[in-house]
Amino acid sequence: MSSVELDAPRRPVRWHIAVFLAPAVIVYSLIMIVPLFETLRSSFYRVAENQAYFAGLENFKTLFLDDRWAPQFWNALWNNFYFFLIHMVVQNPIGIALAAILSIPRLPGRTFYRTAIFVPTMLSFVIVGFGWKLILSPLWGVAPSLLDAVGLKFLFAPYLGKPETALTTLALISVWQYIGIPMMLIYAALLSIPDEIIEAAEIDGVTGTAQFFKIKLPLLWPTIGIISILTFVGNFNAFDLIYVAQGALAGPNFSTDILGTLLYRTFFGFQLQLGDPNMGAAIAAIMFLIILAGVALYLFVIQRKITRYQF
Amino acid sequence: MSRARTSLPRTIAAHGILITYTIIALFPVILIVMNSFKSRKAIFASPLTLPGPETYDPIGYTTVLGQGDFTGYFINSLIVTCGSLAGVLLFGAMAAFALSEYRFRMNTLTGLYLALGIMIPIRLGTIGILKFMVGANLVNTHLALILVYTAQGLPLAVFILSEFMRTVSDDLKNAGRIDGLSEYRIFFRLVLPLVRPAMATVAVFTMIPIWNDLWFPLILAPAESTKTVTLGAQVFIGQFVTNWNAVLAALSLAIVPVLVLYLIFSKSLIRGITSGAVK
Numbered sequence: 001m002s003s004v005e006l007d008a009p010r011r012p013v014r015w016h017i018a019v020f021l022a023p024a025v026i027v028y029s030l031i032m033i034v035p036l037f038e039t040l041r042s043s044f045y046r047v048a049e050n051q052a053y054f055a056g057l058e059n060f061k062t063l064f065l066d067d068r069w070a071p072q073f074w075n076a077l078w079n080n081f082y083f084f085l086i087h088m089v090v091q092n093p094i095g096i097a098l099a100a101i102l103s104i105p106r107l108p109g110r111t112f113y114r115t116a117i118f119v120p121t122m123l124s125f126v127i128v129g130f131g132w133k134l135i136l137s138p139l140w141g142v143a144p145s146l147l148d149a150v151g152l153k154f155l156f157a158p159y160l161g162k163p164e165t166a167l168t169t170l171a172l173i174s175v176w177q178y179i180g181i182p183m184m185l186i187y188a189a190l191l192s193i194p195d196e197i198i199e200a201a202e203i204d205g206v207t208g209t210a211q212f213f214k215i216k217l218p219l220l221w222p223t224i225g226i227i228s229i230l231t232f233v234g235n236f237n238a239f240d241l242i243y244v245a246q247g248a249l250a251g252p253n254f255s256t257d258i259l260g261t262l263l264y265r266t267f268f269g270f271q272l273q274l275g276d277p278n279m280g281a282a283i284a285a286i287m288f289l290i291i292l293a294g295v296a297l298y299l300f301v302i303q304r305k306i307t308r309y310q311f
Numbered sequence: 312m313s314r315a316r317t318s319l320p321r322t323i324a325a326h327g328i329l330i331t332y333t334i335i336a337l338f339p340v341i342l343i344v345m346n347s348f349k350s351r352k353a354i355f356a357s358p359l360t361l362p363g364p365e366t367y368d369p370i371g372y373t374t375v376l377g378q379g380d381f382t383g384y385f386i387n388s389l390i391v392t393c394g395s396l397a398g399v400l401l402f403g404a405m406a407a408f409a410l411s412e413y414r415f416r417m418n419t420l421t422g423l424y425l426a427l428g429i430m431i432p433i434r435l436g437t438i439g440i441l442k443f444m445v446g447a448n449l450v451n452t453h454l455a456l457i458l459v460y461t462a463q464g465l466p467l468a469v470f471i472l473s474e475f476m477r478t479v480s481d482d483l484k485n486a487g488r489i490d491g492l493s494e495y496r497i498f499f500r501l502v503l504p505l506v507r508p509a510m511a512t513v514a515v516f517t518m519i520p521i522w523n524d525l526w527f528p529l530i531l532a533p534a535e536s537t538k539t540v541t542l543g544a545q546v547f548i549g550q551f552v553t554n555w556n557a558v559l560a561a562l563s564l565a566i567v568p569v570l571v572l573y574l575i576f577s578k579s580l581i582r583g584i585t586s587g588a589v590k
Contacts, residue, residue: 014413014415016493016494016495017409017413017415019405019495020405020406020408020409020498021405021406021409021410021421023401023402023405023406024402024403024405024406024425024465024469025406025421025424025425027398027402027458027461027462027465028425028428028462028465028466030443030462031433031440031443031458031459031461031462032428032433032436032462032463033427033436034439034443035436035437035438035439035440035442035443036431036433036435036436036439037436037439038436038438038439038442038443039435039436039437039438039439042438042439094332097328098328098329098332101325101328101329102329104321104322104325107322107325107326109326109329112333113329113332113333114581115574115577115581116333116336116337117332117333117336118573118577118581119336119337119340119570119573120336120339120340122519122569122570122572122573123340123523123566123569124522124523124524124525124541124544124565124569125523125525126523126525126541126544126545126548126562126565127343127544127562127565127566130548130558130562131339131340131342131343131562132339134343134555134558134559135339135342140354140355140358140555141355141358142342142358142359145358145359146359176335176336179336184581229430233430233432237432237434237435239434239525239526240524240525240526243525244525244545260434263437267437267438268530277438280438281438284435284436284437284438287435288431288435291430291431291432291435292431295430295431
């Protein structure tokens with residue numbers, strides 16, 4: 001059953017398999033896999049006097065410990081975890097709640113709601129970032145006057161301009177944009193729960209909220225697991241929203257700096273600092289390891305612990 | 312049985328919550344588009360009202376269309392998106408067919424190799440990609456972006472399409488073989504037309520992130536002649552920060568094509584998600 005067994009004369013080499021596979025494998029290897037390894041490799045090198053030399057873990061040591069790099073790196077790493085945490089805490093519960101409401105049988109207007117809530121997910125970060133920047137801007141005054149209308153004007157502050165609130169605000173904007181994805185996936189999972197299970201629960205007198213938490217939620221854990229790992233990968237790879245809203249310097253005072261923006265600044269340089277491809281590669285390598293660890297944790301631990309029910 | 316569960320107060324509460332969230336989701340979009348048609352004074356004096364005859368002013372749009380080459384950016388985005396889409400769909404379907412149709416020694420391994428890219432973002436290899444593009448003299452060309460986005464889209468496309476191709480009946484393909492069709496003809500004439508719905512799903516999933524991407528245009532093709540709409544809007548808005556009319560108009564111009572595409576494809580997109588294509 002092999003295409004390349006030359007010693008089996010009755011089965012000629014099936015060239016068509018190679019022809020079908022070649023374009024995808026070549027483009028994918030050349031543009032994705034090889035550059036990824038090239039990036040990982042160059043994180044172990046340094047350049048001195050136009051000559052690259054093998055430096056072992058020196059770049060990583062600089063990144064973790066050096067006074068010029070370490071504070072920025074740990075700040076970006078911590079901010080990135082915080083960014084992810086806000087997504088998990090806000091996005092998943094709201095997404096689940098919206099999906100649960102949408103899946104109420106014979107709810108009129110369901111398609112409309114579904115389509116409308118998914119609109120922000122389709123927009124680019126440029127629109128989302130600048131749009132919210134304008135809305136939250138004290139200059140325009142839309143946000144303060146809206147808060148005033150509900151009697152909460154005292155709550156207004158230039159959220160994106162204050163180091164204490166900027167990152168949380170950006171994370172919430174990102175949640176606003178992406179809430180459609182968890183909502184849809186959970187909605188699909190809810191629809192696939194067979195009627196017999198719901199009927200059985202009703203016969204046992206489990207209805208309404210209790211039914212949701214006792215019957216449906218346990219069936220949703222695998223989907224919530226997938227959403228979590230998608231969010232994790234997306235967040236540790238994020239860049240656009242922060243770049244658009246706060247610039248490459250991730251202001252104010254680096255309070256919104258995450259690994260993606262740090263990578264960009266390090267690689268291309270900014271203002272007085274020159275770009276450093278090798279340090280950039282080291283940051284990319286760290287991001288790769290974090291994402292790999294997250295995916296492995298999900299595949300080998302979380303996914304195995306979650307009980308799956310076959311219908 | 313479900314009638315017992317839908318009481319009136321609960322339905323009202325459900326609608327209340329959904330309407331509230333719909334407003335949260337749509338309000339910023341509507342606000343931007345609405346104000347882009349107003350005069351500068353009206354934008355600040357009454358941001359929450361619709362543009363009327365007194366406040367209507369297309370100055371923002373004339374600035375945008377006069378200053379930035381948005382038609383050019385738009386064409387660039389179209390070239391890049393369509394080119395990548397063609398690459399992803401054709402190469403992805405071919406590889407998916409090979410993986411789902413034939414049994415050969417490296418089958419599982421090739422499948423796993425291609426699936427790696429679903430979880431590992433291509434951005435992490437940016438530094439290597441840039442080196443490659445500089446070496447191949449492809450910086451500031453459409454082809455650089457098309458290649459990157461093709462590689463980015465392939466893993467998910469192969470994954471979804473091979474699941475679908477497994478459902479195509481073997482009898483049909485074997486009948487084709489008996490009639491003397493080559494394997495290529497079986498793929499292009501018999502299998503491809505049958506997986507068209509899945510191709511539509513893959514197309515929508517692939518298209519949106521490409522159209523909206525900022526990272527690769529910024530790094531690989533920032534030249535004026537290859538700027539995409541997303542990058543063009545970003546640069547333009549950065550230059551015109553204080554010209555609110557122009558900024559709002561540029562944002563609206565960037566929103567509209569995506570919104571139109573979304574409304575056209577929303578059915579197949581939502582069907583794709585809810586049928587478990589991305590699980």
